Amino acid sequence: MKRSSLAVLATLLLSFPALAQEAANAARLYSVQLGDSALTYRLKHRLHVVEGTAKPTEGKARLLPDGTLQVAVRANVADFDSGNENRDANMKESTEAAKFPLIEFRGLASGVKVPTTFPSEQAVVLKGQLTFHGVKQPVEVPMKVVFTSARDVTAEGRFQVSLEAFKVERPSLLMVKVDDALDLETKFQLKEEGK
Template sequence: MGLRTRTKVIAGIAAGIVVVAGVGVVVGPRLYADAVNGSAAAAPSLSPSAAGTLDAASADGTWRSGSGSYAGYRVHEVLQGQDVTVVGRTKQVEGTATVDDGRLSDATVTVQVGSISTPESARDAYFRDTALQTDRYPTATFRVTKPVDVSDALDGSTQDVTLTGDLTMHGVTKPVQADAQVAVGEGGTVQVAGSVPVTFRDYGVEAPSLGFVTVDGKGSVEFSLALQQ
């Protein structure tokens, strides 16, 4: 990142610049925090209509993510004493899952991290160019390494599961656990929604601390998948 771009990032966060209807309005930290928190997407959850069923034979095989799938991150920061929740999202996510006799035996989710965006373009530039260096590490991947029973979800329940696997981000792979929910959705799709807690330093990523704004050293990677055979 060049000096001019870095200066824009710092100045934009410090001043709390919010663009409304194409007009830049400079506001105080409290109003900026309220605006960002108000626009932050909710944590991934299953659709209220996800209450279908699948017999074990029909569920066996490979499933792939389709329309409606997304992934991203959630992080907390403090801007001049104001708590701010920042959520980034992208639909450029590919997921595959293998079901065998009522068990999720294998699954992989790959995210194009350079496409993750928030309402603030300067923050996104810092995320891409400085924090995660997406020109060198364009993807993040979560791979399930331990089979988990999902038979309750196939029988029509919303099932809470713990997914054990490896998360690769910024060129570093670490073992993680993801809390997730699984259910059968409309048209025989399978929905999976959850999050992976991360400590940025574990992946060689330093959370910014610029005096006026401090980003927590921990956050979460979030995902919501609509899987189809």
């Protein structure tokens, strides 16, 4: 009886390093906390700046053991709210929100590691593809990633795209079109899944 108990104990002790290594080599999956996250656009016109914000409808991030970060985020174009119903209706018409209802981003970054002390900040560049108005374009998004714990992460970034590159007819006011540059800002709260 003692020998069999010792054999079981020895087997368990020998398996701990393997289990620890397996856990260390596992990908970490994070979900965007939809209520605490936002996508904001800014458009400039000679007379004013237009800003609209929407909550993402889906968002996931996967951090691989080699430091590769994979991100996928989606929002409804019709959800962007500038605080002005007439302006929002014009934006939905310009972006053909009924025909192209989603804005999506999928990207990769490298060199991201879960830190050993918190909070900890890392600067990364997500390289990926933005789908907007039915057009896919490559984009690079500089991000500030803050680990408040191993499970809780804040990610913020800002980048610019061309409306014309996405085949969007630029809205106009008093016969003057808005600038072609569309500034996009992301603020995501993420939480590790399954913990």
